[in-house]
Amino acid sequence: MKGWTVTEIGTGPQLCTDLPEPQPGPGEVQLRIEGCGLNFADLLMIEGRYQDTPAPPFVPGMEVCGRVTAQGEGVSAPALGARVAVFGGAGGLAEMGCFPAERCVAVPEKMPSDVAAGFLVAYSTSHVALAHRARLRAGERLVVLGAAGGVGLTAVELGARMGAEVVAVARGAAKLEVARAAGAAHLIDAEVPDLRDRLRALGGADVVYDAVGGTAFEAAFRATNPGGRILVIGFASGDVPQIKANHLLVKNIDAMGVYWGGYLRFAPEVVTDSIAALMAMYERGDIAPHISHVLPLERAPDGLELLRTRRSTGKVVVTP
Known part of the structure; x- marks a missing residue:
């Protein structure tokens, strides 16, 4: 079969045709x-x-959609031929790939495979974080x-549907328009020099959803209202920001880490x-x-580069 493999950490994946x-x-x-x-x-x-x-060599790619072609020992479900989505970690x-049967999720008939392939991590991360x-x-x-x-885009969409007043911070008019279409009530370009002041002018933040870190986190943290959550x-x-604990104390702010994959180990029912x-x-x-992009398997590095350079919106999906 064809597949991409990482044989040495830091060198990037290589396409193999005889795995x-x-x-x-x-x-x-x-x-x-x-x-x-x-x-x-x-x-x-x-x-x-x-x-x-994982230790190399390994095939990257954390989440997939596919059809069951074989079952390992002790597996009775999902059935052969079933279409499922699964977070396998790699x-x-x-x-082709092999993944834990207990993590497989049945895909609704109306959900296309490219949608199912990029659905679990992004949506459930935001759903677990917000709800x-x-x-x-x-x-x-x-x-x-x-x-x-x-x-981030799933956080905008879910937040709006939960009744929140969503403030979207992203780079450039095109990305902000995507966030507006997902339900954002306010749009702020990430390049503005006065992000903290812009957020304060809107009334500050009750909840901050941060997948970026760096100076944007610092500005949003300083604009968070008393009793807020980050x-x-x-x-x-x-850039991993450093949080000043005395500011958390004085403003009664909660800082919450959200590692979605960790729940699969200590509280899988949250993810389920x-x-x-x-x-x-x-x-x-x-x-x-x-x-924003659906690419063939051969162009997987192009998809990764879209993420690296932040030129995609929403999800990038690779289809073998």
Whole structure:
């Protein structure tokens, strides 16, 4: 089969055309992959900077949609031929892959495979962050940093549907228009020199959703209202901000880390319940996933570069 492999951390993946077809172990299913959703974490993993980076050689690609072609020992579901989405952590940028059966989620018939391939991580990260961690309430002001990115755009969409007044912060008019279409009530270019003042002029932030870090985090933190909550999602800027604990104390602010993959180990029911709720929302037409690029397997590095240079909006999906 064809697939991309990382043979040395930091060197980038290489396309191989003669990889052995993986065989499912106990508790696994083999999938013929129909789509792989790319995530910023894939870049970190390739560079060896992700918290769950496997030892090389490995096939990158954290989440996929595909059809079950074989079952490992002890597996009775999902059935052969079933179309499922799954977060496997790696293994997605190939024609075939093996993934834990217990993580597989049935894909609604009306959901295209490219949508399903990029659905789980972005939507459930935002859903868990906003509903489970921050307990976002209708009428609160939600500031989303990196509002046109893979997770940021889902935060805008879900926040608006939860009744929040969403402030989208993204770079450039085109990205801000994507955020507006997803439900943002206010748009602020990330390049403005006075982000803190702009946020304060709107009344400050009750909840901050930050997948960016750096100076944007610092500005939003200083504009957070007393009793507010800050959701630390990631650091796409490459700059991990330092939080002054005395400011948390004086303003009664909660800083909350959200590592979606961690829930799969210590509280998997949080993710299971979140995905079930999101699939129901999709089937009702309450959410509309945004994919800016669908690329063939051979162009997977182009997709990763789109993420690296922040030239995509929503999701980038690779289809073998």
